Amino acid sequence: MRAILFEGVGRPLRAVQRPIPTPERGQLLLKVHACGICRTDLHLLDGEVSVEHPPRILGHQIIGTVVGCGDGDRDRDRDRDGDGNGDGDGDGETDSPRRVGVPWLGWTCGRCEYCTSGRENLCPHARFTGRDIDGGMAEYAVADERFCLPVPESYSSELAAPLMCAGLIGYRALRMCGAARRLGLFGFGASAHILAQVARWQGREVYAFTSPGDEAAQSLARELGAVWAGSSAESPPEQLEAAIVFAPVGELVPAALATLAPGGTVVCAGIHMSDIPSFPYSALWQERSVRSVANLTRADGSEMLDLAPLVPVHTHVSTYPLAEAARALEDLRHGRFTGAAVLLP
Ligand SMILES: [Zn+2]
Ligand SMILES: [Zn+2]
Secondary structure: OEEEEEOOOOOOOEEEEOOOOOOOOOEEEEEEEEEEOOHHHHHHHHOOOOOOOOOEOOOOOEEEEEEEEOOOOOOOHHHOOOOOOOOOOOOOOOOOOOEEEEOOEEEOOOOOOOHHHOOHHHOOOOEEEOOOEOOOOEOEEEEEHHHOEEOOOOOOHHHHHHHHOHHHHHHHHHHOOOOOOEEEEEOOOHHHHHHHHHHHHOOOEEEEEEOOOOHHHHHHHHHOOOOEEEEOOOOOOOOEEEEEEOOOOOOHHHHHHOOEEEEEEEEEOOOOOOOOOOOOHHHOOOOOEEEEOOOOOHHHHHHHHHHOOOOOOOOOEEEEEHHHHHHHHHHHHOOOOOOEEEEEO
16 A cells, blocks of 8 residues: 655655555554644654654544454444344445544553543553554554544545544533633634634634734634634734634743633643743733643544534645645645645545
């Protein structure tokens, strides 16, 4: 199969031929239809988040169909109802193969204090797709069946891919905002463009902050229902009750705090951020808080994927052929597209 390989920090991604992976017990073999790219992939490339055992196939927003499984019976998955016709619905007709999504959370221990208290996102033994496990920048991938998520049927694979990280981890960040009605989103990229739609559907007002002069992102924000869109150097017309910082820029944390009403929360949604500059205690005073969000749980995944078609969330994607993964990532780095980018093998 064709795959894009990360071989180490500072080395260019390389297109290679690799054997199709063999699923182990409990794993599914997937034919990859689409794989979203994510800012985390840039952090991995740049060494800000480390890949312990390169070479590694990156990519953790995978949509694929099940073409095999690790118990040696390639048809087992196609025959989930056990009626022997391989379609899983018991109506005697052959139906389409199962399509699943593979998110960043690829495996957890299931035994630690975090796993056993509904916080598997914090499992110290967790393995992450496209970092500790080969990901979706390839024609095929294997994934632990327990961590695969159902893909809403109304979404094409390329439009569903950005839900898998931008959507799911963004949704976890949104939940951390509690009942906040006036919500700021700092950095209006893949995650924010999804969350703005969910937030608006929930009855919140969205205030979008972009890099100064990013008219394209500001107009996308308005199109998706933001009541205000401007630069992160501007003050919103109202004090906000919560703000989510998606951009990996530490300076935005005090900037976001400065927009908050008393009791408000700043949620940092990224896996990596540049250092947060010091700020006066008065910026935090009156029960304002700053917190981070790490990874996702499978429960976040199911909840968000149930919600997405109800809103319905429309993802805006730029697609690239698999071979152009490196160009897609550089376009992400330089903000050359709005919404999300998706690789198509
Ligand atoms: Zn991601
Ligand atoms: Zn655990």
